[in-house]
Each structure stands twice: as C-alpha cells, then as structure tokens.
Amino acid sequence: MNDVAAVTSTDTGSRNDSIDAVIVGAGFAGMYMLHRLRQLGLIARVYESGDGVGGTWYWNRYPGARCDTESVEYSYSFSEEIQQEWEWSERYPAQPEILRYANWVADKLDLKRDIVFNTRVDRAEFDEDLAQWRIQTNSGDQAVARYLIMATGCLSTAQLPRFEGLDSFKGAWYHTGQWPHEGVDFTGQRVGIIGTGSSAIQSIPVIAEQADHLYVFQRTPNYSVPAHNGPLDPDYVREVKENYQQLREQARTSRRGYILDVSPVRAQDVSEEERQAIYEYRWEVGGLGYLSSFGNLLSDSEANETAAEFVRDRIREIVHDPVTAEKLVPTDYPIGTKRLCIDTHYFETYNRDNVTLVDVKSAPIETITPSGLRTSEAEYELDSIVFATGFDAMTGTLKNIDIRGRDGIQLREKWRDGPVTYLGLAVAGFPNFFTITGPGSPSVLSNMMVSIEQHVEWISDCLEHLEREQISHIETTPEEEQAWTAHVNEVAGSMLFAQGNSWWKGANVPGKPVVFMPYTGGVGMYREICDRVAAEGYTGFVLRPVHVSTAD
Numbered sequence: 281m282n283d284v285a286a287v288t289s290t291d292t293g294s295r296n297d298s299i300d301a302v303i304v305g306a307g308f309a310g311m312y313m314l315h316r317l318r319q320l321g322l323i324a325r326v327y328e329s330g331d332g333v334g335g336t337w338y339w340n341r342y343p344g345a346r347c348d349t350e351s352v353e354y355s356y357s358f359s360e361e362i363q364q365e366w367e368w369s370e371r372y373p374a375q376p377e378i379l380r381y382a383n384w385v386a387d388k389l390d391l392k393r394d395i396v397f398n399t400r401v402d403r404a405e406f407d408e409d410l411a412q413w414r415i416q417t418n419s420g421d422q423a424v425a426r427y428l429i430m431a432t433g434c435l436s437t438a439q440l441p442r443f444e445g446l447d448s449f450k451g452a453w454y455h456t457g458q459w460p461h462e463g464v465d466f467t468g469q470r471v472g473i474i475g476t477g478s479s480a481i482q483s484i485p486v487i488a489e490q491a492d493h494l495y496v497f498q499r500t501p502n503y504s505v506p507a508h509n510g511p512l513d514p515d516y517v518r519e520v521k522e523n524y525q526q527l528r529e530q531a532r533t534s535r536r537g538y539i540l541d542v543s544p545v546r547a548q549d550v551s552e553e554e555r556q557a558i559y560e561y562r563w564e565v566g567g568l569g570y571l572s573s574f575g576n577l578l579s580d581s582e583a584n585e586t587a588a589e590f591v592r593d594r595i596r597e598i599v600h601d602p603v604t605a606e607k608l609v610p611t612d613y614p615i616g617t618k619r620l621c622i623d624t625h626y627f628e629t630y631n632r633d634n635v636t637l638v639d640v641k642s643a644p645i646e647t648i649t650p651s652g653l654r655t656s657e658a659e660y661e662l663d664s665i666v667f668a669t670g671f672d673a674m675t676g677t678l679k680n681i682d683i684r685g686r687d688g689i690q691l692r693e694k695w696r697d698g699p700v701t702y703l704g705l706a707v708a709g710f711p712n713f714f715t716i717t718g719p720g721s722p723s724v725l726s727n728m729m730v731s732i733e734q735h736v737e738w739i740s741d742c743l744e745h746l747e748r749e750q751i752s753h754i755e756t757t758p759e760e761e762q763a764w765t766a767h768v769n770e771v772a773g774s775m776l777f778a779q780g781n782s783w784w785k786g787a788n789v790p791g792k793p794v795v796f797m798p799y800t801g802g803v804g805m806y807r808e809i810c811d812r813v814a815a816e817g818y819t820g821f822v823l824r825p826v827h828v829s830t831a832d
C-alpha cells in the first residue's frame with residue numbers, strides 16, 4: 281500500500297450521521313490514527329478544539345517553545361516519503377516549525393476534510409446493545425461511532441493555580457500552554473513568571489531579552505542540561521536519511537524511544553575520572569541523553585547523585601552570584617525524577633541585571649494584587665504575569681470529558697483514586713474505547729512520536745482484526761487492568777521516581793491522587809508485550825462476536 285496516498289473517505293458532510301470511529305484530537309496521534317483508519321477503509325471523524333492541527337504544538341506558542349527531542353527523531357517514521365521529503369532546519373525544532381510540519385503532513389495526506397475544527401467533545405456514552413458510542417460536542421454535533429479513540433494528548437489541560445486576587449490584576453496574564461496566537465510583546469514591561477519547569481526554562485531567556493525586568497518566582501529548582509541547539513549539518517541529515525530505517529528500528533526497540541540508547545554500564549563501574557569525562561562529554565553533546573550516561577542513574581541513588589552533582593557544579597560555575605546560584609541548585613530530589621529540562625542559556629540569564637530570582641518556597645505567593653504579586657516577604661509591581669505552571673497531565677483532559685461506559689459508569693469517577701488501564705490503551709467497562717499514549721504506557725517518559733506510532737499501529741491492527749472476525753465488542757477486564765496497573769507501579773517503585781514531586785505522578789495538581797502514571801519498563805519491552813497480546817488473540821481482552829447480544 282502506498283503509505284502517503286490520500287485515502288478517500290465517504291464522509292457525507294452531515295454531522296449527525298453514523299460513522300465507524302471518532303477520534304478526539306488532531307495532534308500527531310489523531311492525525312496518524314485518521315490516516316490508518318482510512319487505509320482500513322473505515323470512516324473516521326476527528327474532533328479538534330483548536331482551529332488547526334498540531335495539538336501540543338498548536339497550543340504551546342510561548343516564547344522559546346521548542347521540542348526537547350531532536351527533530352530527525354521527533355517526526356513520523358511510518359512513511360518513507362514523508363521522512364525523506366521534509367527538511368528540518370535545526371537540531372531541536374521550534375514550535376512554529378513543528379506546526380508547519382504538522383500542517384504539511386495533514387495537507388499531504390488530505391486529512392483536514394475529516395477533521396471538525398473548533399469543536400470540543402463534551403460527552404461520550406456507550407450504547408451496549410448497539411455497540412456504539414454516542415458522541416456530543418459543544419457545537420451540538422452528535423456522532424454515533426463504533427469506536428472511540430482518544431488522541432487527546434498528555435499535556436493538554438493547563439494547570440492554573442487558584443491564586444487569590446487574580447481577578448483583580450490590572451495587567452495582562454498568560455498561561456504558557458494557551459499562548460495568544462498573535463504573540464506578546466513584553467518590551468518595556470515588568471514581567472513576572474511563575475514556575476521553573478521546562479516551559480519556563482525555555483521562555484525565561486527569551487522574555488528576559490525583551491522585558492524591562494523579569495522576576496522569576498521559583499518553587500522548586502530544576503536540573504537542566506544545555507541543548508546546544510543550532511542549524512542541522514546537511515551531511516548529518518543525509519547520513520540520517522540514508523540510514524533512517526535502521527535508526528528508527530533502533531529507537532523502537534530502545535529503552536526510551538531514542539536512537540541513542542541508555543548505556544548498559546553502571547556509574548560505579550568506572551573510575552571517578554572516567555565518570556566525570558563521560559558526564560563532561562554528555563554535557564557538551566547536550567540534551568536529554570545526559571540521563572543515558574549510565575544504565576543505573578534512575579534506579580540507584582548513589583549513581584544518581586554523581587550525575588546530579590555534576591549538574592549542580594555546572595550551575596555554580598555558570599551563575600555569577602553565589603546566592604542566586606545556590607537557589608538554582610536542586611538538592612532535595614534525584615536528577616531525572618522530575619522531567620529533566622534542556623535549555624538555551626537558562627542559567628546564564630540569571631547573570632543579567634534585569635532578572636531577579638525569587639524563592640517562593642521559603643516565602644510563598646500569598647496573593648495576586650491589582651498591580652502585581654505579593655509573597656509572604658515582599659510585594660512585586662508587575663505589568664504582566666506568565667503562568668508557566670504546567671498541566672493536569674495525562675488524565676486531566678480525559679476526565680474533563682463526560683465519558684460513560686457500560687451501565688453509565690463514568691471514567692472520571694472510575695479514576696477518582698488514579699487511573700487504571702490495561703497497557704495504557706484500554707479501560708474495563710469502556711468497550712471499543714482506546715487511549716493513545718494513555719496512563720500506564722511509556723508515553724511521556726519516551727520519545728512521544730515513537731510511542732504514538734506504536735499505539736496507533738496497535739489500535740488499527742486491532743480494529744482490522746475486529747472487523748475481519750466480526751467482533752462487535754472488545755473490552756478488557758477489571759482483573760487485567762488491576763494487574764497491569766500494579767505492574768506499572770511495581771516497575772516505577774523499583775526506580776527513584778517516587779522521590780520527585782513530578783507531574784508524572786500528579787503531584788503538581790492539588791488534590792490529584794498521587795499515582796505514578798507512565799510505564800517505565802522501557803519502550804522496546806512494552807512494544808513486545810503489546811505485540812504478544814495481539815499475536816495471542818488479544819489476551820487480556822474479552823471479544824464478543826456480532827451475533828451475541830447482551831442478554832447472552
């Protein structure tokens with residue numbers, strides 16, 4: 281089959297008709313899912329709340345927004361034509377370039393005619409007798425579909441802390457994840473930014489260049505490694521493209537979905553001198569590969585400490601003022617147990633006269649005032665406030681939609697104490713329902729593109745099987761999802777992840793159950809498990825043939 285030939289759909293244009301599948305979200309997951317379902321001859325419709333494709337890269341338009349995965353790896357691999365034709369300009373792609381790429385792919389595959397933009401799915405309910413999902417949107421659309429596939433992304437519900445007084449603020453405020461499309465000009469302004477996660481670490485150096493003064497309100501300092509971003513060397517790109525098939529395969533079977541796999545060597549198995557040389561080398565190369573320096577950095581505290589200490593020393597070297605430097609040095613959690621950041625001149629930015637770091641752990645923010653912000657120690661006059669406060673990750677968007685499975689069971693109710701899934705793909709009580717990169721799968725702890733493609737292909741192979749075998753219902757069981765969720769927890773528990781207050785475990789959202797959500801067993805191993813489940817006839821799922829009614 282030609283992998284990029286636009287596939288004809290038979291969508292009638294009416295928005296109240298019966299279709300095979302509804303896909304929620306038109307980011308990279310939803311786009312590829314639509315393409316695969318068309319190839320199967322199924323009629324699929326995508327609902328997307330934005331007015332364009334791109335998902336994460338449609339919404340996150342804050343200054344400096346850039347992917348932390350290298351461009352040649354953060355791209356679709358399913359089509360040789362697409363991966364050969366598209367030219368990335370930089371080692372790490374900036375948000376506008378990724379968005380152009382998403383649109384280019386969508387146009388090439390003629391996807392947009394089956395995407396209903398500016399439309400949010402509010403409610404979805406499974407009709408057991410008809411084996412169909414009834415989907416309702418905020419614009420009054422109703423669709424009836426046999427399959428419901430959530431491609432809603434992991435970081436798509438902005439987390440805005442409920443600061444007292446925000447309504448009274450006379451200036452402008454923004455959340456990094458909902459940035460105005462027309463951009464923001466901070467020239468001449470006193471700007472406050474709350475948060476020092478990845479979004480803040482990317483935007484702080486850019487905003488500092490524009491603003492009159494930038495106040496950074498930091499609760500927890502973060503480990504960050506330089507990106508060493510720059511234009512891509514054409515010889516390197518040629519080499520990658522010549523070897524793409526093999527390199528992609530390496531990524532698919534690796535631990536984290538990257539071409540460069542985690543070193544099998546333990547940090548303690550080399551001399552102190554050799555260890556420092558390896559960290560030095562990785563620091564110079566830059567990027568998330570720093571955590572792959574040794575195989576036991578995320579499972580052994582002593583090993584982790586050597587990698588953490590190297591970064592702390594670099595921060596102390598870069599930041600001139602020793603008091604500021606100490607505030608920026610993370611000390612109370614292991615490196616990599618909150619998402620490692622990669623930056624372009626982040627720590628150097630604190631050497632600027634117009635940047636002030638404010639520690640809001642020791643002196644918390646008390647209130648937003650009409651003219652700025654007050655901590656327990658001081659008042660700050662601000663023209664604009666940027667909330668770089670992250671997302672209700674992985675489950676937020678799924679729980680915001682009123683999804684009701686068999687017997688009216690609500691997903692948000694079922695996940696009250698934390699998400700339970702089988703393979704991060706399926707939920708008991710919710711037949712014919714799939715989550716792409718859902719909780720319980722490697723998702724955000726991997727190269728998202730690799731994990732998205734793996735899930736999309738697994739789901740489309742599954743639907744092909746159901747169609748061929750005339751299966752009307754596929755559903756996992758409570759026992760299987762409990763066992764898988766226990767396994768996810770067990771693997772995470774054997775590592776150091778519990779020690780970081782990360783969004784991976786919901787620690788950033790007050791009241792959210794603290795449960796570690798991504799599967800940490802490795803992308804390659806996870807793929808093997810999923811493939812085995814399919815090869816053995818979808819073990820862990822109950823498949824019901826078309827002719828068997830509920831009463832049977």
Ligand code: NA7
Pocket residue numbers: 435441456474475476477478479480497498499500619640645668669670671781783788
């Ligand atoms: P993150 O990584 O969740 O960072 C959010 C930041 O906001 C983090 O520094 C938080 O401090 C801080 N925060 C959140 N709430 C508050 C309150 N109430 N007061 C002060 N500071 C607060 O989100 P990002 O958008 O930066 O990155 C998300 C992912 O996108 C990233 O990991 C990459 O995968 C890409 P805390 O650490 O909780 O003390």
